[in-house]
Amino acid sequence: xxxxxxxxxxxxxxxxxxxxxxxxxxxxxxxxxxxxxxxxxxxxxxxxxxxxxxxxxxxxxxxxxxxxxxxxxxxxxxxxxxxxxxxxxxxxxxxxxxxxxxxxxxxxxxxxxxxxxxxxxxxxxxxxxxxxxxxxxxxxxxxxxxxxxxxxxxxxxxxxxxxxxxxxxxxxxxxxxxxxxxxxxxxxxxxxxxxxxxxxxxxxxxxxxxxxxxxxxxxxxxxxxxxxxxxxxxxxxxxxxxxxxxxxxxxxxxxxxxxxxxxxxxxxxxxxxxxxxxxxxxxxxxxxxxxxxxxxxxxxxxxxxxxxxxxxxxxxxxxxxxxxxxxxxxxxxxxxxxxxxxxxxxxxxxxxxxxxxxxxxxxx
Amino acid sequence: xxxxxxxxxxxxxxxxxxxxxxxxxxxxxxxxxxxxxxxxxxxxxxxxxxxxxxxxxxxxxxxxxxxxxxxxxxxxxxxxxxxxxxxxxxxxxxxxxxxxxxxxxxxxxxxxxxxxxxxxxxxxxxxxxxxxxxxxxxxxxxxxxxxxxxxxxxxxxxxxxxxxxxxxxxxxxxxxxxxxxxxxxxxxxxxxxxxxxxxxxxxxxxxxxxxxxxxxxxxxxxxxxxxxxxxxxxxxxxxxxxxxxxxxxxxxxxxxxxxxxxxxxxxxxxxxxxxxxxxxxxxxxxxxxxxxxxxxxxxxxxxxxxxxxxxxxxxxxxxxxxxxxxxxxxxxxxxxxxxxxxxxxxxxxxxxxxxxxxxxxxxx
Numbered sequence: 001x002x003x004x005x006x007x008x009x010x011x012x013x014x015x016x017x018x019x020x021x022x023x024x025x026x027x028x029x030x031x032x033x034x035x036x037x038x039x040x041x042x043x044x045x046x047x048x049x050x051x052x053x054x055x056x057x058x059x060x061x062x063x064x065x066x067x068x069x070x071x072x073x074x075x076x077x078x079x080x081x082x083x084x085x086x087x088x089x090x091x092x093x094x095x096x097x098x099x100x101x102x103x104x105x106x107x108x109x110x111x112x113x114x115x116x117x118x119x120x121x122x123x124x125x126x127x128x129x130x131x132x133x134x135x136x137x138x139x140x141x142x143x144x145x146x147x148x149x150x151x152x153x154x155x156x157x158x159x160x161x162x163x164x165x166x167x168x169x170x171x172x173x174x175x176x177x178x179x180x181x182x183x184x185x186x187x188x189x190x191x192x193x194x195x196x197x198x199x200x201x202x203x204x205x206x207x208x209x210x211x212x213x214x215x216x217x218x219x220x221x222x223x224x225x226x227x228x229x230x231x232x233x234x235x236x237x238x239x240x241x242x243x244x245x246x247x248x249x250x251x252x253x254x255x256x257x258x259x260x261x262x263x264x265x266x267x268x269x270x271x272x273x274x275x276x277x278x279x280x281x282x283x284x285x286x287x288x289x290x291x292x293x294x295x296x297x298x299x300x301x302x303x304x305x306x307x308x309x310x311x312x313x314x315x316x317x318x319x320x321x322x323x324x325x326x327x328x329x330x331x332x333x334x335x336x337x338x339x340x341x342x343x344x345x346x347x348x349x350x351x352x353x354x355x356x357x358x359x360x361x362x363x364x
Numbered sequence: 365x366x367x368x369x370x371x372x373x374x375x376x377x378x379x380x381x382x383x384x385x386x387x388x389x390x391x392x393x394x395x396x397x398x399x400x401x402x403x404x405x406x407x408x409x410x411x412x413x414x415x416x417x418x419x420x421x422x423x424x425x426x427x428x429x430x431x432x433x434x435x436x437x438x439x440x441x442x443x444x445x446x447x448x449x450x451x452x453x454x455x456x457x458x459x460x461x462x463x464x465x466x467x468x469x470x471x472x473x474x475x476x477x478x479x480x481x482x483x484x485x486x487x488x489x490x491x492x493x494x495x496x497x498x499x500x501x502x503x504x505x506x507x508x509x510x511x512x513x514x515x516x517x518x519x520x521x522x523x524x525x526x527x528x529x530x531x532x533x534x535x536x537x538x539x540x541x542x543x544x545x546x547x548x549x550x551x552x553x554x555x556x557x558x559x560x561x562x563x564x565x566x567x568x569x570x571x572x573x574x575x576x577x578x579x580x581x582x583x584x585x586x587x588x589x590x591x592x593x594x595x596x597x598x599x600x601x602x603x604x605x606x607x608x609x610x611x612x613x614x615x616x617x618x619x620x621x622x623x624x625x626x627x628x629x630x631x632x633x634x635x636x637x638x639x640x641x642x643x644x645x646x647x648x649x650x651x652x653x654x655x656x657x658x659x660x661x662x663x664x665x666x667x668x669x670x671x672x673x674x675x676x677x678x679x680x681x682x683x684x685x686x687x688x689x690x691x692x693x694x695x696x697x698x699x700x701x702x703x704x705x706x707x708x709x710x711x712x713x714x715x716x717x718x719x720x721x722x723x724x725x726x727x728x
Contacts, residue, residue, distance in 0.1 A: 079447060090514040093686060118482065121507065121520045122600075143485065150454040156485045157521065236486075322457055 002221050006140065007232040008160060015140060015164040015224045019213055022053045022167045025101075025128065026061030032124060032162055035097035039066040041085060041112040042103040046072075046130050049173050054103055054128065066092045070111065074260050077107045077146050079155065085115040099124035099162070105131035105178075106138040106265065110153070113144030117159030127161045130170040132182025133266055136189070136223035139164050141231040141241075151322050152252055152260075158236055166224075168216045181266025183208070183301050184247075186219050188273060189226045191294060192246050195340035197222050202297055209301075243342050246334035247273035253319040257311060263304070270303035279348065279356050280335035290339055313357045317350060366585050370504065371596040372524060379504060379528040379588045383577055386417045386531045389465075389492065390425030396488060396526055399461035403430040405449060405476040406467040410436075410494050413537050418467055418492065430456045434475065438624050441471045441510050443519065449479040463488035463526070469495035469542075470502040470629065474517070477508030481523030491525045494534040496546025497630055500553070500587035503528050505595040505605075515686050516616055516624075522600055530588075532580045545630025547572070547665050548611075550583050552637060553590045555658060556610050559704035561586050566661055573665075607706050610698035611637035617683040621675060627668070634667035643712065643720050644699035654703060677721045681714060 001018035016028075029038075038058065042051060047069055058065050068088045070081050089098070102112035102125060109127050116125035127139035145156025171179060183201070190198030200219065201208070207215040227244065234241040251272030255263060263271075277291040298305045307316075320331055331353075336342050365382035380392075393402075402422065406415060411433055422429050432452045434445050453462070466476035466489060473491050480489035491503035509520025535543060547565070554562030564583065565572070571579040591608065598605040615636030619627060627635070641655040662669045671680075684695055695717075698706050 079443065083443060086512060086519060087514075090512060090518060090686070114482075118478075118519050118521055120518060121509065121522055145485065148450060148454060150451075154454060154484060155450060155482050157482055158485055322454070 002217065004221065004224050004228050006160070006228040008235055011142075011160045011235075013160060013162055013164065015166065015228065017166045017168065017217060017221055017224065019217070020167065020169050021165070022050055022128070022170075023057050025054060025126075025165050026057035026059070026063070028163065028165070029058065029063070029099070029126065030061055032099065033097065034063075034099045034124060035095050036062065037064050037066070037092065037094050038099045038101065039068055039089060039092070039094060040101045040103050041068045041070065041108060041115070043072040043108060044069055046104040046108070050103060050130060050170065054101065058101070066094070070108065074107055074147070074265075077111050078148075079146055082111060082115050082118075082146055085111070086119060089115070089119055094119070094123070096120045096123060099126060101126045101128060102139075103128045103130065104134070105129065106134045109134050109139050110143075110145050110156070113142070113159055113161065114146055114156055117144055117157040122159065124162045125159075127164040129164070129166060131174055132171055132179050132220070133185055135166045135168075135220050136182060137185045137227065139166075140224055140227045142235070151319075152255060160235075164224075166220060168213060168220065171211055171216060178264060178266075179209075180301055180303055181264040181270075184266035184270040184273070184298070184303055186223050187294075187297055187301070188244075188246055188269065189223045190297075191273065191277075191336050191339060192243050192334070192342045193226045193230075193340060194222065195338075197226075198297065198339050202300070205300060242332060242344055243334050246336070246342055247276055249320060249331060249333055250275045250316075253316045254307065254311070256319040257315040262308070267304050270298050271305060271307060274298055274305040275307065275356060276333060277336050279333065279352070280337070282352065282356060283335065283345070283348075285343065285345075286336050286338060290336070293339065294336070307357060313354060316357060317353060320353070366581065368585065368588050368592050370524070370592040372599055375506075375524045375599075377524060377526055377528070379530065379592065381530045381532065381581060381585055381588065383581070384531065384533050385529070386414055386492070386534075387421050389418060389490075389529050390421035390423070390427070392527065392529070393422065393427070393463070393490065394425055396463065397461065398427075398463045398488060399459050400426065401428050401430070401456065401458050402463045402465065403432055403453060403456070403458060404465045404467050405432045405434065405472060405479070407434055407436040407472060410468040410472070414467060414494060414534065418465065422465070430458065434472065438471055438511070438629075441475050442512075443510055446475060446479050446482075446510055449475070450483060453479075453483055458483070458487070460484045460487060463490060465490045465492055466503075467492045467494065468498070469493065470498045473498050473503050474507075474509050474520070477506070477523055477525065478510055478520055481508055481521040486523065488526045489523075491528040493528070493530060495538055496535055496543050496584070497549055499530045499532075499584050500546060501549045501591065503530075504588055504591045506599065515683075516619060524599075528588075530584060532577060532584065535575055535580060542628060543573075544665055544667055545628040545634075548630035548634040548637070548662070548667055550587050551658075551661055551665070552608075552610055552633065553587045554661075555637065555641075555700050555703060556607050556698070556706045557590045557594075557704060558586065559702075561590075562661065562703050566664070569664060606696060606708055607698050610700070610706055611640055613684060613695060613697055614639045614680075617680045618671065618675070620683040621679040626672070631668050634662050635669060635671060638662055638669040639671065639720060640697060641700050643697065643716070644701070646716065646720060647699065647709070647712075649699050649701050649707065649709075654700070657703065658700070671721060677718060680721060681717060684717070
């Protein structure tokens with residue numbers, strides 16, 4: 001078992017990574033001073049696979065357990081389903097010392113974290129991420145949120161979990177497409193912070209795709225370490241943390257314009273990373289051969305690297321303007337300078353983004 | 365102008381109390397590093413009285429101002445109206461550096477604070493309370509929230525304002541009944557913390573009720589000082605802060621059972637204070653003559669001091685069990701030991717509460 005500490009003063013917590021460790025979670029909750037009444041929030045797909053194992057472990061540790069399920073899919077990550085969670089928690093009299101366990105992917109983690117942060121002015125929650133994307137990204141760092149029809153994650157809070165509990169064995173039941181989408185975020189950590197991780201992904205592609213336990217544990221651990229380091233230095237994204245959004249300014253806009261239907265989050269980020277690397281080279285911040293290395297690694301994992309031809313550039317632009325990272329209409333881009341290092345850049349105007357998007361459309 | 369500092373490290377802020385100071389608010393926002401796009405949240409009643417004055421001041425300071433109104437009343441303090449605020453903010457592209465100005469009473473302050481704490485993972489907000497209750501209590505300390513059909517303020521966050529701006533002149537347009545309800549909370553500060561304030565309320569009743577500026581400023585300032593002191597020591601109510609709930613365990617239950625229709629919040633708290641003082645004397649923590657002093661001050665301000673005869677005691681008990689302050693079913697009471705000092709007490713069982721409620725029913 002690997003353990004990483006996220007250092008955030010009185011909000012510090014551990015990320016535990018291991019193989020076949022789900023059955024151990026109950027015992028690990030005992031030290032948190034929780035009320036006996038706690039709840040698991042999950043979706044039917046994940047719950048049918050791992051619900052019994054986690055529930056048994058939690059009950060065996062002496063807790064009285066409520067199960068709340070939410071339908072499977074990003075389209076259910078909204079206030080209506082948050083309301084459903086509140087209703088269940090209140091009906092079953094969960095109190096201020098109760099905790100929620102988020103068992104599932106990013107949707108479950110985000111919505112459960114949001115419910116925990118707003119139920120009775122904030123209760124504890126535990127992340128048990130079962131997708132690669134959630135394991136390397138959304139379960140760590142305390143960003144919670146739900147979608148609004150005008151944008152992704154527009155409603156949310158910063159609320160740190162008490163524990164993140166990652167079992168790599170859960171990836172065996174993850175659809176291949178979702179595994180690849182999660183790898184897009186791992187590539188991101190390589191580009192923004194760690195050339196060695198970037199190289200590891202190139203060299204160990206076959207091992208990773210065949211779910212070799214050690215290779216998976218390595219990339220998950222390294223991703224969590226980088227995220228923990230960044231979040232410890234800037235919890236509320238007032239500075240450094242924004243580098244984690246490399247690929248996301250464009251990626252979020254693509255997701256919004258395609259109504260979250262065409263791409264998984266990681267796939268949209270993959271396109272975003274390639275486009276933003278190209279933008280960086282247009283601004284002469286990075287050599288074009290490095291842009292090609294990024295694009296080539298993305299493509300080697302079967303991830304999309306280009307904006308689809310049928311997308312309306314004006315929609316992308318107007319969606320970007322509403323991005324949470326935009327302040328007073330000015331967009332912030334994270335631009336790579338080499339593999340392993342990025343800069344935060346505000347000087348991109350609409351014309352240059354248009355040029356970037358049109359150039360790509362023209363090439364096809 | 366009086367200024368009180370709420371000390372909360374990087375979340376510290378000022379409470380400013382003055383007469384005829386609404387027109388000065390715009391200039392005081394300039395130092396906060398806000399985006400030019402900000403919003404006022406208010407209700408039609410308050411906005412028709414003070415909206416123009418505040419709007420003009422804010423616009424004159426260079427801000428682009430959106431107005432969002434919510435119908436007047438506690439029954440609108442719910443997630444549906446929070447959703448309306450989100451919709452408006454997103455439609456008008458308010459960003460992460462935008463701020464909300466809560467212009468109104470406790471309902472407006474609570475719902476605006478909640479919206480601010482959850483919009484784009486938290487934006488700034490300014491409290492401009494226009495009722496006595498909000499000025500001495502809800503606008504200070506960062507408790508935000510909305511009601512759920514199963515209980516008051518069940519959904520909420522801790523999210524501190526950047527500034528609290530109190531103009532005592534607004535009390536001139538406040539209905540007498542609401543002024544009195546606000547005074548219940550001032551009496552509360554006297555009982556839990558400050559016998560001098562308690563005595564001041566007894567001696568200066570006529571001045572206060574005739575809205576003498578100096579008397580009002582004194583009691584508001586003293587109440588805010590006490591609240592600031594308590595909140596600075598215990599922001600998230602893990603200990604001391606719970607003393608501010610004196611009268612509220614019973615008060616909230618009364619409000620819930622009467623569906624928020626029979627009593628204003630302060631009126632229910634007035635009854636709660638009298639009942640909980642009596643409970644304290646049943647437990648021999650306080651002399652009965654002090655219980656009578658409390659009851660007598662409450663009644664001298666025309667506030668209710670007894671549970672209505674037609675209320676079902678069983679409903680009160682089951683509502684108390686769902687109180688946020690109850691942990692694993694155990695209720696916490698704040699019990700006065702003398703005027704100016706309380707203890708936090710967990711050892712009250714249901715039988716004793718029943719006895720307290722029945723005894724009162726019998727006396728009538």
